[in-house]
Amino acid sequence: MTYNKFQKRILNSLLTEYEATSKALLLGGKVRICAPIPWVAHYFEIGIGTSLGSFKTYLPNINKQKKGLLMHIPFSLGLALGRSNNVEFELTYY
Template structure:
């Protein structure tokens, strides 16, 4: 390594080791509110997806700066128009209330902390998945889902979120979720 590159590397390493960095808004409790573009698609490999609205509220308990537990509740309303061509006809629709718990693991980096969340939840609502020759599902009720969120906590206190949330529901052969922005309000 050249001397300047080595000095820069050592400086960055020391900065990261000794800086006061948090991957959550802070240790403690907060409330996260997010809204965004709701999306829905089916498991089958066809170009069918729908869009709409999504909103979510999460209670966030962070015992460590890089780990947190998040019970959540939210809604999603998304649908596609019926798509037809000579090979297939397909449409997908999701109207649901979501509730569950996620666990967050974050990289404690100043100002921009990437994170991943997953857990278990329930979806209550109506779900329609139609792909000619493959799926003809029209269900209403309460069904389990697996959430997966990839996001960035940004800002000096990491109180703004930019995230992609997905909910995998096998019973309706759907993946639905949102591209959302959120804000965290400290509770303590």
């Protein structure tokens, strides 16, 4: 699908109105449980932390603003690859 200059200008103006910003300090710690298999090590991480600051999300379906001290419990699933397991791929959720 192609757009003319007018349509592109309208789309760009609509998309620039949305934003997701954060100005915060994150503090916390994690614990990792790992299966040390040579070349591929599976691991699971869980932790507890806090965020001090402000968060703003303005999208078509979401309009949230939070300020202050917020607690979060992050967890991750991952793989450490290589001879010394020095390359990591992980999925993290905060």
